[in-house]
Amino acid sequence: MSEAPKFETYDRPAGGWGSLKAVSTYLAREHIPILGARALWHQNKSDGFACVSCAWAKPKKPHAAEFCENGAKATAWELTSKRMPADFFLAHTVSELATWGDHELEAGGRLTVPMRWDAESDRYLEVDWQEAFDHIGAELRALRAQDPESVVFYASGRASLEASYMYQLLARLYGNNNLPDSSNMCHESTSVALPKTIGVPVGTVTLDDFDQADAIFFFGQNVGVNSPRMLHPLQDARKRGVPIVTFNPLRERGLVAFANPQSPIDMLTPAETQISTQYLQVKIGGDLAALTGMCKALIATDDRALSEGTRRVLDTAFIAEHTTGFEAFATAMRETGWDAIERESGLSRTDLEQAADTFAKAKSVIAVYGMGLTQHRKGVQNVQMVSNLLLLGGHIGRPGAGICPVRGHSNVQGQRTVGISEKPELVPLDKLAALYGFEPPRKKGLNTVEACEGVLAGTVRAFIGLGGNFVRAVPDTARIEDAWQRLRLTVQIATKLNRSHLVHGEVSYLLPCLGRIEIDRQATGEQLVSVEDSTGFMHASRGMAEPAAETLRAEAAIVAGIAQATLPPNPKVPWQAWVGDYALVRDAIEATYPEIFRDFNKRFTEPGGFHRPIPARERVWKTESGKATFLGYQGLVADPDTPEAGPDVLRLMTMRGDDQFNTTVYSLDDRFRGVYGTRRVVFMNRADMERLGFVEGTLVDITTAVDDGRERRVDRMRLTPYDIPPGCLAGYYPECNPLVPLAHHAEGSKVPAAKSIPVRLRASASV
Numbered sequence: 001m002s003e004a005p006k007f008e009t010y011d012r013p014a015g016g017w018g019s020l021k022a023v024s025t026y027l028a029r030e031h032i033p034i035l036g037a038r039a040l041w042h043q044n045k046s047d048g049f050a051c052v053s054c055a056w057a058k059p060k061k062p063h064a065a066e067f068c069e070n071g072a073k074a075t076a077w078e079l080t081s082k083r084m085p086a087d088f089f090l091a092h093t094v095s096e097l098a099t100w101g102d103h104e105l106e107a108g109g110r111l112t113v114p115m116r117w118d119a120e121s122d123r124y125l126e127v128d129w130q131e132a133f134d135h136i137g138a139e140l141r142a143l144r145a146q147d148p149e150s151v152v153f154y155a156s157g158r159a160s161l162e163a164s165y166m167y168q169l170l171a172r173l174y175g176n177n178n179l180p181d182s183s184n185m186c187h188e189s190t191s192v193a194l195p196k197t198i199g200v201p202v203g204t205v206t207l208d209d210f211d212q213a214d215a216i217f218f219f220g221q222n223v224g225v226n227s228p229r230m231l232h233p234l235q236d237a238r239k240r241g242v243p244i245v246t247f248n249p250l251r252e253r254g255l256v257a258f259a260n261p262q263s264p265i266d267m268l269t270p271a272e273t274q275i276s277t278q279y280l281q282v283k284i285g286g287d288l289a290a291l292t293g294m295c296k297a298l299i300a301t302d303d304r305a306l307s308e309g310t311r312r313v314l315d316t317a318f319i320a321e322h323t324t325g326f327e328a329f330a331t332a333m334r335e336t337g338w339d340a341i342e343r344e345s346g347l348s349r350t351d352l353e354q355a356a357d358t359f360a361k362a363k364s365v366i367a368v369y370g371m372g373l374t375q376h377r378k379g380v381q382n383v384q385m386v387s388n389l390l391l392l393g394g395h396i397g398r399p400g401a402g403i404c405p406v407r408g409h410s411n412v413q414g415q416r417t418v419g420i421s422e423k424p425e426l427v428p429l430d431k432l433a434a435l436y437g438f439e440p441p442r443k444k445g446l447n448t449v450e451a452c453e454g455v456l457a458g459t460v461r462a463f464i465g466l467g468g469n470f471v472r473a474v475p476d477t478a479r480i481e482d483a484w485q486r487l488r489l490t491v492q493i494a495t496k497l498n499r500s501h502l503v504h505g506e507v508s509y510l511l512p513c514l515g516r517i518e519i520d521r522q523a524t525g526e527q528l529v530s531v532e533d534s535t536g537f538m539h540a541s542r543g544m545a546e547p548a549a550e551t552l553r554a555e556a557a558i559v560a561g562i563a564q565a566t567l568p569p570n571p572k573v574p575w576q577a578w579v580g581d582y583a584l585v586r587d588a589i590e591a592t593y594p595e596i597f598r599d600f601n602k603r604f605t606e607p608g609g610f611h612r613p614i615p616a617r618e619r620v621w622k623t624e625s626g627k628a629t630f631l632g633y634q635g636l637v638a639d640p641d642t643p644e645a646g647p648d649v650l651r652l653m654t655m656r657g658d659d660q661f662n663t664t665v666y667s668l669d670d671r672f673r674g675v676y677g678t679r680r681v682v683f684m685n686r687a688d689m690e691r692l693g694f695v696e697g698t699l700v701d702i703t704t705a706v707d708d709g710r711e712r713r714v715d716r717m718r719l720t721p722y723d724i725p726p727g728c729l730a731g732y733y734p735e736c737n738p739l740v741p742l743a744h745h746a747e748g749s750k751v752p753a754a755k756s757i758p759v760r761l762r763a764s765a766s767v
Contacts, residue, residue: 005678007720010671013272014224015231016259018671019069026073026666030080035545039075039517042544043067044229046607050531050541052078052158052516053661055407056227057207057535060608065262068228073659073666077496078515079545082109084497086126089115093122098502102472102734103665106496111512112549117504124510129553129561132509137565139489139507140174143462144566148175149443150461151489152451155181155420156468157409158516160529160541162585163555164411165592166578167466168419168427170563173438173573177427177445181420182662183412184448185473188749189374190405191416193383197391197629199622200614201426202413204402205366206535210237212400215362217355218246218276219287219386220372220755221406224254224672225656227534230368230406231258235273243362245355246276248372249284249653250683250730251723253672278355283346284651284728285638285756287373290345290352291385292636296333297356298392303334313360315394322619323391325630332633344636346725364400365393371408372653375755378638379746384631391628397619407534408662410516414532417596417612418589422447431592437572448474449750452742455483462489462505464562466555467513469663471500475740475752476712493558495548498663514554519543522554523580530586530604532612538597539609556582639756648692649705652682652757654733654740663734670732675720682761683722683730694719698763702731704739705758712739716764729759 012018027036042048044058044066051067053074059066067075088108094117097105114132115124127135143150153171155164171179183191191201198204210216210233223230234244235258246255256279259272282290302314319326338349345352359365367390373382387396387403395401407413419427422445429440446454452474454460463470463484474480484490487505494501495515501508514520520527520543528540553561560575567573578585583601590597596612603610615621621628639651656662657670657679669676673683682702689695698719704712714736724730733754744753 006676008674010253010674013257013259014228014254014672015261016272019261022069022671023072026076030076030082032076032079032081035079036076039079039545040065040067040072043071043075046540046605047542049517049543050410050539051075052410054227055157055410055413055534056229057533057537058539058609059207063232063262066229070225070228070661074661075517077106077664077666078517080109083112083548084108084110085112086115089124094124094502094504095122097497102499102663103668105498106664108497110495110548111497111510113512113551115510117508132511133561133565136489136491136509136562140462140566143488144175149178150459151176152178152180152446152454152460152463154451154463154468154470155179155415155466157182157412157415158467159415159555160411160516160531161414161418161589162529162582163466163559164415164420165418165585165589166556166559169432169436169573170559172432172440173436173563173567173570176441177422177424177443178451179420179422179445180448180451181412181415182409182468182473183416184750185752186371186408187374187405187412188447188751189379189746190383192749193380194387194403196623197384197387197631198396198403198616200616202536202614203404203534204396204614204616205404206611207233209366209400209402213237213364213366214242214400215358215365216242216244217359217365217367218244218248218255219367219369220248221368221370222248222252222254222655224252225658226370226408227406228254231275232260234258234275235260238273238275243277243358244275245278245280245358247280247282247287247290249281249724249728251279251281255279278358280347280351280355281723281725283344283725284653285376286345286347287382288344288378288385288638289341289636290347291382291389292333292336293341293345293347293349293352294356294359295385295389295392296336296341297353298360299330299333301356301360314392318394319391322621322628323630324625324627325632329388329630329633336636340636359393364398365390365395366400366402366404368404368406370406372755374746374751375753376638377640377744377746377753377756379751379753380748381634382638388630391630396628397617402617405534411531413534414538417532418593428592435572435588435591436570438570447750449742449745449752452476452480455480455487458486461487463487463491465492465500466559467493469498469500471503472498472663472734472737475737475744475754476742477734477738478712479742493555511558512552513558514543514547514552516541517543518545518547520554527582528605529582536612536614537609538604538612540605554579556585639753646705648760649758650688650727650729650761652702652729652731652736652739652759653755654736655730657732673722678718679732679735680717681720681731682717683720683724685724685726685728686721688726689719689721692761694761694763696721700761701764702739702759702761704741705760706741706744708741708743712741714738
C-alpha cells in the first residue's frame with residue numbers, strides 16, 4: 001500500500017546534498033549503480049553522449065561532472081535494467097494498461113520487441129521486424145493512394161540530426177509537409193517572433209557570453225528544474241557581482257539559491273549562492289505589461305537625460321544605424337499609463353523602474369526566457385517585447401549580450417534545422433528536389449494544433465510518431481483521445497511505454513528503438529550521431545552502453561525500414577547505405593544546408609562542437625527591412641481569452657515538477673515545492689483560498705472558464721497554499737492538459753497557451 005502524500009516546505013538551495021541524494025537514489029532504483037555512474041562520467045563530454053534530457057549548451061571544457069540532477073535521472077531512466085518483454089504484454093490488456101498512471105507505465109522499463117495491437121485479445125503481440133515494416137508500408141500506400149496529406153509524421157525532440165533528416169525526407173517523398181514536432185508546443189513562438197525582429201529563428205547567446213555579461217534577466221524560465229546545468233554560469237556570474245533579475249509567478253528554488261554539488265566549500269559548509277538579486281513575482285500573463293513597464297521607464301529616463309544634457313541610457317548610435325521602428329515604439333511606450341501596467345503585471349512601478357535601472361547601468365545584458373513567455377495567446381508578442389527591450393540598449397551582436405531562449409528537449413532545435421518543419425518556406429525544397437530527383441510538396445503542412453484539428457475532423461487518418469507522448473502532451477486531452485481511436489493507423493517509435501501507445505488506431509504498431517546512450521552498431525561499425533544545443537552548437541554523441549535488447553533497432557534503421565516498405569525505389573535515396581554509415585547522412589545534410597554544416601563530418605567531433613552561423617551576432621539583419629526591427633506595440637493583455645469579470649475566475653499555468661522531464665514522470669515527488677507522493681495538486685494564493693471559502697487540503701474540481709459549448713474539467717485536485725500572486729494558480733503538466741482548449745493558442749505560432757488558462761474551482765463531491 002502506498003504512503004499518503006506529504007506536503008512540507010523546502011527552503012534549501014537547488015543543487016547541494018539534495019541533488020546528490022536524488023542522483024544516487026535513481027541509479028540504485030533502476031539497478032544500475034555501476035553502469036549509471038560510468039555513463040554519467042561521459043555525459044555531455046566530447047568523447048561521450050549528449051544528454052537525452054534538456055538542450056542546454058555543452059561546454060568546450062566541461063566540468064568533471066557535466067550533468068545535472070535531471071540529466072542524471074534521464075540517463076538512469078534510459079539505462080534501467082528493467083524490461084517490458086513480449087510476455088509482459090501477454091499478461092496485460094491494453095485496456096488495463098490504460099488505467100495505469102504515467103509514472104507506472106514508463107517505470108516498467110525498456111521495450112524490447114516490435115509489436116502489433118491485436119483487436120481480438122486487446123493485447124500487443126510480438127511481430128517480426130520485416131513483417132511490421134511490410135504491413136505499415138501497405139497501410140501507408142493505401143492511404144497515399146486516397147490522400148497523401150492524411151498522414152502525420154510527428155517528431156519529438158530526442159531524435160538525432162541524422163534520423164531527423166531521413167524522417168523529413170520520408171515525409172516529403174510520401175507527399176506532404178505534415179511534420180509537426182515538439183517545438184510546436186513550446187518555442188514555435190520564438191521561431192515566428194525573432195525572424196521578424198532580428199532576422200534569425202534562434203537565440204544569439206553562447207556560453208562565452210555568460211562570462212562577459214554584466215546583467216542577466218530571466219523571464220518565465222525555471223532553471224532549477226528545466227536546465228539545471230545553467231546554474232553553473234549563473235553562479236559564476238553572481239560571484240563576479242553580476243545582477244540577475246527574475247520575472248516569474250512562483251518563487252522557484254533554482255532562481256533563489258544554489259549550492260554547487262561539485263564545490264567542497266558549498267557541500268561542507270552552509271555556503272550557497274543567491275541567484276536572483278531582484279525577484280519579481282509577475283502575475284500570470286503579466287510579462288507583456290512588465291516588459292512594457294521596463295521599456296517605458298528606460299525611454300522616460302533617456303528623455304530626461306536628453307533634455308538635461310546628461311548621459312543617455314539608450315544606445316542611440318545602435319538604434320540609428322541598426323534598427324527601424326523606434327520612434328513609433330517609443331511613442332507607444334510613452335502613451336501607455338502606469339496604472340494599466342501595474343494592474344496587468346501585478347508589479348509596482350517602483351519595482352519595474354528598479355529593474356530598468358539595473359538594465360540601464362549594464363553594458364552587456366543577456367535576456368533568458370522559456371515557455372513562461374511563449375505559451376500565451378500573445379506569446380509571439382511576448383518574445384518580440386524581449387527583443388525590443390534588448391534593442392533599446394544595443395544588446396544584440398555585442399559580446400556578453402543577447403537573447404537566449406532556453407529550448408526543452410535535447411535536439412528539438414536541431415530537428416528544425418535539418419527540415420522537420422511544416423512550413424515549406426523554411427526548407428530548401430529546390431535543393432531536395434535536385435539531390436533526390438522528385439518534386440517536393442509545396443503546400444504548408446500541419447503543425448501540432450492543426451494535426452489535432454485534423455484528427456477531430458477525420459481528415460487525418462494515420463500518425464507516425466518518432467518518439468514522444470503526443471496524445472498526453474497536447475491540449476484538450478479528452479477530446480483528442482476519443483477521436484484518436486478512429487485513426488486507421490498509428491505507429492510509435494519509442495524506448496518505453498507511455499499513454500499514447502495505449503490510445504491507438506485500428507491498426508497500431510509499437511516499434512522499440514535504441515536510446516542515444518546505447519552503442520549503435522551498423523554495417524560499418526559503431527556509429528556517432530549529432531545534435532544541436534540551445535545555443536546553436538552542433539555536437540557529436542557516442543553511445544557507450546550495451547543495448548537493452550538485441551532486438552532493438554536504431555531510429556535511423558526504423559525510418560529507413562518504413563521508407564523502403566512504403567515508397568517506390570529511388571536510386572538517389574540510399575536508405576540502406578545511410579543506415580550502414582551515418583557519415584553519409586551527414587554528407588547529405590551538408591549538401592542540403594552547406595552554409596550551416598560546412599565540413600560537418602570533420603567539425604562535429606571537436607570539443608564543444610561547432611557553431612551555426614547566426615547573422616544577428618554579427619549585426620547582420622536578415623529581416624525584410626535589412627535592420628533589426630522594433631515591432632508595433634499591441635497592448636498589455638497577453639491572454640485576451642481570459643474573462644476578467646467574475647471574481648471566481650482564476651488563471652492557471654501548467655508546469656513541470658522536480659522529478660519530471662516533459663511528459664516523463666520519474667516519481668510522484670516534487671522536492672522543490674515540498675510535495676511528495678502525488679501530482680494531483682493545485683497551488684493557490686492563501687488569500688484567494690480564504691476569499692473563495694477554501695482551506696488547505698480541500699479537493700476541488702477545476703473547469704475551464706471558456707464558453708464554447710464544451711465542458712473541460714480535472715477532478716479532485718488538492719488545494720495547497722503557495723507563494724503565487726493573487727488570482728493565479730499552478731498545476732502540473734500533463735495532468736492539467738484537459739483544461740486547455742485546442743483553440744487557446746498563441747496568435748501567429750499556434751503554441752498552446754498552457755501558461756494562462758482561465759478556470760473556476762468548486763469543491764469536489766464526497767466519495
